[in-house]
Amino acid sequence: MFYFVIDILGTIAFAISGVMVAMDKRLDMFGVFIIAFVTAVGGGTLRDVLIGSTPVVWLTETVYLFTIIGSVLLAILFRNQLKYVRRSLFLFDTIGIGLYTMVGIQKGIAFGLAPIMCIGLGTITASFGGVIRDILCNEIPVIFRKEVYATACIVGGLGYFLLEKLPVNDAYPYVGGIIIVIGIRLLAVRFKIALPSIYR
């Protein structure tokens, strides 16, 4: 139940981030909806397609579609007020990234994949919705250029597998991984930390 609430909050935050990018591009209502939809479910969809877990989740769980439709309608209606909830949205988004990383890792484990591949799937789950959003909007994906975003997922995933080796209850590594992702992301944004540049 607790995870379900986070999942839905994350879906809402991702969908609204899609609405904002799509409206910047002045897409029509259908375009805005599609961008919101792929931002919210694109990462999980790519993960499911790569491991062969089909039909993909959102085709069988209608709650995601209805959540996204509702989020898009509200975001369009209150588009001039979105700036007042920016901080909440950023928080939901960050919590969502943490949760999605762990969801992807669990799915990789269920399919018997190596830990490093599970971490990759977790990172894909959390970050490729935004990649597909940017591609559809004809932009180079923002997470390829700046923002410590995928890095937070990767470190959180490593943390999960380390914690999992300890003799503790199953829930600890899971929650610990989420907290690491959230912590790194918040610290990076707060202190404007980026990956070391590879250019002079």
Place this chain on the structure above:
Amino acid sequence: MFYFVIDILGTIAFAISGVMVAMDKRLDMFGVFIIAFVTAVGGGTLRDVLIGSTPVVWLTETVYLFTIIGSVLLAILFRNQLKYVRRSLFLFDTIGIGLYTMVGIQKGIAFGLAPIMCIGLGTITASFGGVIRDILCNEIPVIFRKEVYATACIVGGLGYFLLEKLPVNDAYPYVGGIIIVIGIRLLAVRFKIALPSIYR
């Protein structure tokens, strides 16, 4: 047999629309063929991948590949005459959209998905070939910006599920759905109807 003829006409129309976009971008012969191919089969391919119906249709039914190769060769040879058949192409394209919407819906039903997801799959089948075409040509997809295209698919899909509740022969809802899609698309283009704008 009747549906097969529509299917092939739709494939031709979609492929030629791909040729025209690709030639605008001055792609070489291989590029033109690939764009034509993804325009024609991209929507159905994405649908099949999402529900896990693999190998995707065109890998096992060679008729699509040969139809597209033939269409591309004819379209390149007679590229200066394409404008004279523009009206026919638009008609084939519109009929194709109607049929593909229903094909996608049927496949969703066969996989036991909820009606709203079937409508989504129908819309993806009919419209995502054009989306992939535009992405590969480095454009924001045209159906995200203008044109009542996906909307026609969605309303046609709703019409199908409403008609299907009536005590009538199975063919009626199917043909009825196709006619609704075609009707909305023709009216929208004829009277230049677009989705209401969400921008001031």
Place this chain on the structure above:
Amino acid sequence: MFYFVIDILGTIAFAISGVMVAMDKRLDMFGVFIIAFVTAVGGGTLRDVLIGSTPVVWLTETVYLFTIIGSVLLAILFRNQLKYVRRSLFLFDTIGIGLYTMVGIQKGIAFGLAPIMCIGLGTITASFGGVIRDILCNEIPVIFRKEVYATACIVGGLGYFLLEKLPVNDAYPYVGGIIIVIGIRLLAVRFKIALPSIYR
């Protein structure tokens, strides 16, 4: 073993070509890695997803991921020296294309597909990593505009199926196909041969 060495050399060459394109776009380290990764495994991934051979190869064979991580680190470290190995990289890349074409064809045969579809899958395996790389970098794919690249794969694939009809050992058509792909590509680049233009 021999094929395995070629496979790894091809992976390295593809990954480094990804690094070079990504650094031209001034992506950050994570972006550079992702572009290198999709360039190296994107074609095989698309092939596996289309035929339904999941989980895709690189999820279960960790050697590809580690090869790519190593290649990216070396390429970034020695980025100013890359020009000195350009000729070797081009050769590995070309040998890789030849091998990947045959790998894709074999997989198509294993799934019982028609020869023309196997050739298509071979071409996808060899060339769509570069297509996805260019899309992610917001460019129209280079193989749609110039370079006899896919054409070499297609002709090599045809050669394979012709040789395979002869009463010879199984290895001959395989190696013959690879040599045809490599030969055409080398000749085309050496003599600057392109597809005949379809524009005035």
